[in-house]
Amino acid sequence: MKRIVGVLVVMLLVLGTIGSQPVSEVQVAQPLEVQFAVMAGPTGFASVALAENGGKISDELKVNLQVFPSPNEVIARLANGELDFAALPSNLASTLYNRGLKVKLAAVIGNGMLSVLSSDGSVQGVDDLLGKTVHVPGAGSTPDQMSQLLLMQAGLEAGKDVVLDYSIAAPAQLAQMVIAGKVKLAMLPQPFVSMILGKSAKAAEVLDVQELYSSLSGFETYPMTVLVVSEAFMKNHPRALATVLSTYEKSVAWVNANPQEAGKAIEKAGIMAAAMATPAIPFCNLVFVPSSEAKQAVLAYYSFLHSFSPAAIGGSVPGDDLFF
Incomplete structure (x- = not known):
């Protein structure tokens, strides 16, 4: 009996110690950090709302928005698996596909301008x-x-x-x-x-x-900019994928509706000076067209490019598996 009482006392002491620990020492799950690349210029305009609030778009997700001066750096990081999302000229999505990089076209985010x-x-x-x-x-x-x-x-x-x-x-x-x-x-x-x-x-x-x-x-316009996502992120984080795309769509709407505020955010993010971005936003054709809806127009554009310069899209028109 004494032994049992002794064990209970020890247990109570341990539990009391745990309960008295400062809140700061309690382990809290860190949000998933999403690596998101854009280029300086209109390609990155629509993404700026993702960078607000320190990039935190939900309790579980944080976006690390990175701005690059040219697509070459973005492509290199996609190839190395350093990026989850990237906003790119639409022909480069086809080029990446034809190189065998595991990416999917998530949406058209900019039409012709x-x-x-x-x-x-x-x-x-x-x-x-x-x-x-x-x-x-x-x-x-x-x-x-x-x-x-x-x-x-x-x-x-x-x-x-x-x-x-x-x-x-x-x-x-x-x-x-x-x-x-x-x-x-x-x-x-x-x-x-x-x-x-x-x-x-x-x-x-x-x-x-x-x-x-x-x-x-015969098509209303052409897809000038697209958003691509790595296959690994898409497969491993389906809920996060849906959240990022939904947040991006809201960001597009906010930028289009608020050129003045968006211009300031664009400059703060290092994408372009507000003085240039703000007056151009209404004419940049920033959109969000999900992959499935954009497929026909994208493939038509790729076919036109292929007809005079196959190298412009990486050699051949992609298959349906570029889209999801």
Whole structure:
């Protein structure tokens, strides 16, 4: 009996010690940290609400939003398994798929936002482009791919009917050259289109690329930016995946509805200066179209790109298993 009483006393002492421990010493489960990559520029605009509240989007989830200057760094980190999500130009999702990287296209997050601009207003429409030189920021870039695609669809030949000049690769530099009147014609994306039109009274939009694409392809627009997710994250964290996508969709809506506040958040996140981002947001075509709904338009865009440059999408049009 004495032995039993002794054991009970020891147990009570142990329990009392545990109960008296400071709350700070009690182990609390840490939220899952989601590695989320975007690039500087419009590709990252719609994601900024995910970075609010220190990235905590629920009691179980925290988003570590990382901003990179180019897609090459994002691709390298995806390949190494360092990222769970990434916002990328849509053709790169196909390239990753064709390289065998285990990623899925989760949603289209940005539709077309390209325009051809004239620095002096002397060119009024697409017919006036014949025989002209159009500056394009970088061979192989989305503006270049779209320039070549539209010329081909219109039955025109690059280099003959319209000359594409890649001598100024940086969009920001090209935009400044248009504002200064040193470049007559340029194909550029937002926010540079808004910047040029806001700073030059002589500059004019010659061509809304989205309208021309629609008339030539039969599709309303083209998917310029997509969100990809690693297969490992999708399989291991299905509930977290649903939460991240739902939060991202709300972020898109918030950015579109609140350009002023979103511009400040975009600058705070290191994506772009608010002075450039805020006026461009209404024209950036930021959307959230789930993978299953976007599939037809995405595959059509890939097919168009493949018809003139298979390398632009990694060699071949992806299969259905790119989507979920």
